[in-house]
Amino acid sequence: MPKYKTDWVVNQVPNFTLQGPDAFLFEIDPATGEITLKDWFTPDFNDAWDVNEDNTTS
Amino acid sequence: MTVIDTENPDAGAATSDVEFRVTPNDQVFVSADAAPVLTEFSISGPDTAMFDINIYTGEVTLKDWFAPADGDNWDEDENGVYDFTITANAPDGSITETPASLTITAEGEYIFDVPDPIVLPEPEPEPVIPDPVPFGTVFSLSGDDAVVFAIDETTGAVTLND
Numbered sequence: 001m002p003k004y005k006t007d008w009v010v011n012q013v014p015n016f017t018l019q020g021p022d023a024f025l026f027e028i029d030p031a032t033g034e035i036t037l038k039d040w041f042t043p044d045f046n047d048a049w050d051v052n053e054d055n056t057t058s
Numbered sequence: 059m060t061v062i063d064t065e066n067p068d069a070g071a072a073t074s075d076v077e078f079r080v081t082p083n084d085q086v087f088v089s090a091d092a093a094p095v096l097t098e099f100s101i102s103g104p105d106t107a108m109f110d111i112n113i114y115t116g117e118v119t120l121k122d123w124f125a126p127a128d129g130d131n132w133d134e135d136e137n138g139v140y141d142f143t144i145t146a147n148a149p150d151g152s153i154t155e156t157p158a159s160l161t162i163t164a165e166g167e168y169i170f171d172v173p174d175p176i177v178l179p180e181p182e183p184e185p186v187i188p189d190p191v192p193f194g195t196v197f198s199l200s201g202d203d204a205v206v207f208a209i210d211e212t213t214g215a216v217t218l219n220d
Contacts, residue, residue, distance in 0.1 A: 022078070026078070045082045
């Protein structure tokens with residue numbers, strides 16, 4: 001499953017959140033910032049789930 | 059999407075824009091300002107409202123409601139030649155713009171003058187996972203030469219006796 005991890009410079013306990021019209025498709029670990037897909041979300045190029053249906057979430 | 063660290067007092071360093079891009083054969087998270095994963099095509103120009111373009115192959119097609127005919131020209135200058143520009147944005151950052159057109163002849167024939175579309179590789183097929191062995195099945199060997207073999211009672215795997 002694709003994951004994303006931002007390289008942060010963190011000096012205190014972080015609290016990562018995710019915002020945007022397509023954020024409902026993803027989860028983010030508040031401590032590490034790692035983003036993963038919701039377990040019910042199976043990306044399909046021919047069935048775009050993002051709001052503007054261009055296969056790029058924003 | 060924007061990742062925000064609500065505990066970071068440096069507002070400039072507390073956010074990061076991220077995109078999740080789904081291509082025909084891949085799915086990746088990238089920074090929002092990252093170059094395209096594959097070459098991406100777009101269409102522009104005065105007559106583009108009647109056309110679609112496949113973002114990853116560059117194939118140009120007519121909108122399903124658009125049925126042009128000679129003498130009923132929908133193009134901006136009403137000469138039966140629908141002009142547009144196809145822009146290819148490559149992963150290496152290069153951008154190529156190619157003039158293209160669709161001409162409707164007096165015979166009603168459609169003549170596309172567009173770049174050849176890219177043929178994308180087929181995605182890898184999903185691995186076939188065999189059905190599990192039904193619960194309670196026990197495998198055994200029989201026959202004159204069975205003595206030289208061993209069989210796993212659970213999976214049915216046959217091996218030589220050591």
